[in-house]
Amino acid sequence: MKFSTQVGNDNVSWSALKSIALEVDKGSWHTLYNYDHLVPPSAELMPHLTNDRRAFEEKDCLEGYAILSAWAAITERVRLGCLVTAMPFRNPAVLVKQAATIDQISNGRFEFGLGAAWHESEARAYGIDLGTPKERLDRFNEGLEVIRRLLDNDQHQSFQGHYYRIEDAPFAPRPVQKKLPILIGGGGEKRTLRMVAEYADHYNFFIGSFSTKEAYAHKNRVLDEHCQTIGRDPKEIRRSVCFFADIVDDEAQAKARRDFMGSNVEEAARLDLLFGSPQFIIDGIARNVEGLDIDEVILCGLSPKAETFQRFNEEVLKAFSPAGVR
Numbered sequence: 001m002k003f004s005t006q007v008g009n010d011n012v013s014w015s016a017l018k019s020i021a022l023e024v025d026k027g028s029w030h031t032l033y034n035y036d037h038l039v040p041p042s043a044e045l046m047p048h049l050t051n052d053r054r055a056f057e058e059k060d061c062l063e064g065y066a067i068l069s070a071w072a073a074i075t076e077r078v079r080l081g082c083l084v085t086a087m088p089f090r091n092p093a094v095l096v097k098q099a100a101t102i103d104q105i106s107n108g109r110f111e112f113g114l115g116a117a118w119h120e121s122e123a124r125a126y127g128i129d130l131g132t133p134k135e136r137l138d139r140f141n142e143g144l145e146v147i148r149r150l151l152d153n154d155q156h157q158s159f160q161g162h163y164y165r166i167e168d169a170p171f172a173p174r175p176v177q178k179k180l181p182i183l184i185g186g187g188g189e190k191r192t193l194r195m196v197a198e199y200a201d202h203y204n205f206f207i208g209s210f211s212t213k214e215a216y217a218h219k220n221r222v223l224d225e226h227c228q229t230i231g232r233d234p235k236e237i238r239r240s241v242c243f244f245a246d247i248v249d250d251e252a253q254a255k256a257r258r259d260f261m262g263s264n265v266e267e268a269a270r271l272d273l274l275f276g277s278p279q280f281i282i283d284g285i286a287r288n289v290e291g292l293d294i295d296e297v298i299l300c301g302l303s304p305k306a307e308t309f310q311r312f313n314e315e316v317l318k319a320f321s322p323a324g325v326r
Helices: 014-026 053-057 065-073 093-103 120-125 133-152 194-197 213-230 250-259 268-273 278-289 306-315
Strands: 002-005 031-034 080-082 110-115 157-160 164-168 183-186 204-205 239-245 275-278 296-302
Touching: 014 031, 014 065, 014 306, 031 065, 031 110, 031 296, 053 120, 065 080, 065 093, 093 110, 093 133, 110 133, 133 157, 133 164, 133 183, 133 194, 157 278, 183 194, 194 213, 204 213, 239 278, 239 306, 250 268, 250 275, 275 278, 278 306
Parallel strands: 002 031, 002 296, 031 080, 080 110, 110 183, 183 204, 204 239, 239 275, 239 296
Antiparallel strands: 157 164
16 A cells, blocks of 8 residues: 655745655655645635635645646656646646646656546636536536547547537647556546546545545445446556544644544544544554555645654654554
């Protein structure tokens, strides 16, 4: 099982993000992800965290793909990706050019995370039309079709849809990787998981204040059924889960943070918010992955300081290595 991490782009300097990337690159982390937001997203994602959403969203937030390009240039080993790219923000043909360019800069280390987008207030602020939930998924499906056509074919491609079109489009240079891996996250069983089966190489789901281990197991069964329906081997799709986590040495402070982040869920479920000692985090990961088919664990919400990632590498990740205790 591989371990990766997501670092938010908000309320953090480029200097800190640079130091984090260099530290992660030295460790045993598999992939370093950021996210694709134009304002800090937590107030809409978890509205219980703030009473002043407007002030929260006016704080600093760096643009994700510029960060990925810079990370690609300064790192050597760790894979890089966006968890996940908002399809409505960019024309998909332009977006896949960006992805191929980052794959070139990183010498084949890019993970192409894609999503339909959900943050309504940032889209409204920046003049981006998200549309209804159905329209978002319709647009997402069309964008995936454009991207796969360009990635999977050597010839010029044309496509005419409701939202996007390309006409005799060339695509060069191609990614360094023979198959640039597409990651899709989410849990919609009728459409999102069907698109995972049709287009993706990697499926991601969140365990913690949004969902449960049991829900993840169910989503995987539904995804397997979609794969069987279209004649695809489910084993071709990697599976990953996200957890909120951070090392908090004082248990009283750790509990307070779990209670704050998880005030919208039952107290027992807050134990899946992995804020606590290294051993608390190790036990929480082990408890949640037991019996599940998981290729990658992605830890989100770590304090954005290089030393945090060093401690996780030394005190958490190594417990799951072949030489560790598990």
